[in-house]
Amino acid sequence: MTREIEKAAGIPVVQIATIVPIMLTVGSNRIVPGVAIPHPVGEPAKGPEADRKARRELLLRALGAMTTQIDEQTIFEGK
Amino acid sequence: MTIRVVHYINQFYAGLGGEEAANHLPESREGVVGPGMQLKALFGDRAEIVGTVICGDGYYGEHMEEARAECLKLIGAFKPDLLVAGPGFNAGRYGVACGDVCAEAGKALGIPTVTALYPENPGVELYAKKTVVVQAADSARGMKAALEGMARVGLKLAAGEPMGPARLEGTISRGIRKNFFSTTNGAERAVAMLLDKIAGKPFRTEYEMPVFNRIPPAAPIKDMKKATIALVSSGGIVPKGNPDHIRVSSAETYGRYDISNLDDLTPETYESVHGGYDRVWASEDPDVVLPVDVMRELEREGVFAKLYDHIYTTTGTGTAVAHAERFGREIGAQLKEAGVDGVILTST
Numbered sequence A: 001m002t003r004e005i006e007k008a009a010g011i012p013v014v015q016i017a018t019i020v021p022i023m024l025t026v027g028s029n030r031i032v033p034g035v036a037i038p039h040p041v042g043e044p045a046k047g048p049e050a051d052r053k054a055r056r057e058l059l060l061r062a063l064g065a066m067t068t069q070i071d072e073q074t075i076f077e078g079k
Numbered sequence B: 001m002t003i004r005v006v007h008y009i010n011q012f013y014a015g016l017g018g019e020e021a022a023n024h025l026p027e028s029r030e031g032v033v034g035p036g037m038q039l040k041a042l043f044g045d046r047a048e049i050v051g052t053v054i055c056g057d058g059y060y061g062e063h064m065e066e067a068r069a070e071c072l073k074l075i076g077a078f079k080p081d082l083l084v085a086g087p088g089f090n091a092g093r094y095g096v097a098c099g100d101v102c103a104e105a106g107k108a109l110g111i112p113t114v115t116a117l118y119p120e121n122p123g124v125e126l127y128a129k130k131t132v133v134v135q136a137a138d139s140a141r142g143m144k145a146a147l148e149g150m151a152r153v154g155l156k157l158a159a160g161e162p163m164g165p166a167r168l169e170g171t172i173s174r175g176i177r178k179n180f181f182s183t184t185n186g187a188e189r190a191v192a193m194l195l196d197k198i199a200g201k202p203f204r205t206e207y208e209m210p211v212f213n214r215i216p217p218a219a220p221i222k223d224m225k226k227a228t229i230a231l232v233s234s235g236g237i238v239p240k241g242n243p244d245h246i247r248v249s250s251a252e253t254y255g256r257y258d259i260s261n262l263d264d265l266t267p268e269t270y271e272s273v274h275g276g277y278d279r280v281w282a283s284e285d286p287d288v289v290l291p292v293d294v295m296r297e298l299e300r301e302g303v304f305a306k307l308y309d310h311i312y313t314t315t316g317t318g319t320a321v322a323h324a325e326r327f328g329r330e331i332g333a334q335l336k337e338a339g340v341d342g343v344i345l346t347s348t
Helices: A002-009 A020-026 A048-066 B036-043 B057-062 B064-077 B092-109 B122-127 B140-158 B186-198 B280-284 B292-300 B321-337
Strands: A013-017 A030-033 B003-010 B027-030 B047-055 B082-089 B113-117 B132-135 B228-233 B237-239 B255-258 B270-272 B310-313 B342-346
Touching (some): A002 A013, A002 A020, A002 B321, A002 B342, A013 A020, A020 A030, A020 B092, A030 A048, B003 B036, B003 B064, B003 B092, B003 B140, B027 B064, B036 B047, B047 B057, B047 B064, B047 B092, B057 B092, B092 B122, B113 B122, B122 B132, B237 B255, B270 B280
Parallel strands (some): A013 A030, A013 B342, B003 B047, B003 B082, B082 B113, B113 B132, B228 B310
Antiparallel strands (some): B027 B047, B237 B270, B255 B310
């Protein structure tokens, strides 16, 4: 789905999910590793504040990935 | 000498539970568990399942290195001659775990390995060349055939017998080409193939082209402050009550929902209907899968110009690749039309 949206729209699509090898297999170009399968963009077990902080960090990283020139599939890891 | 077999299965087939038990740590048990019973009957006196190794799919997917190391230790302790994993059908995480444990056990223990997966399972593309994958149906309805295939191929591999072509063995091609002498020369075979093609009869190429699911990356967004960003998800987050009846798995449709008046997805307004992960967290706060709340916050801060007014959502579990690609094409065309500059797509 990620790949076809990118192809059809010609715009960068950043995928956030947990199992990186699957994202590489399906052809996602900009990849941000998520937190966990049932909550890719959050840390709900750590309380509301940490949850929101984790989500914010991941989304900022995804937005950063969209503005980054890449030539091949790239995994954008956290600092 | 009886062949010693270890069987790898997930928490579900071990009877430990579904998603609530998906983080089950690797464990081993003597003898057979779950589908191992049928496998044991198929092996008869030719092979003995000496032990079963069980691991939760969520744990394997999220902690691959630790899970792999622990499973290899448990498998190795049984001193097996053969590892059989699954069948994993079209279960994505289970298929990846089956493929990974087979590939790694084959390498580390030097034993033949076999699993059974549906051809579209992501485990196939990742591991088909590193183990032997018997073609299975997309669901447990194909259990009997998958177990028969694994038993037959497993015995053959353990005995060191050469494998025939994948299409005859009922396995997925490992991309291995073996030379043999044909009774007809290339020109004769090519003409015969052409005649079959013209006549509308089935014909088979002698050299299959690889399929690459790759596209060149789209150009980056130059000015994020002026950009419109859309949210898309295969995590099964839908308006409460699932008005468009998107299937909990094997989805054939997606939904498009207006979020222009929403700052936050709450349990009162949205829910997860995804049938492939534990929905406890997503039900408490759908934003942990489809992050409208923080995207709205970043929009207000001016990090980007606008959060697109609609979200697109489906359930990505057991979904046919052809459907997922169509969703992508249709959504992509609509987003282009709407002037969206970039997409964040979350998956579970």
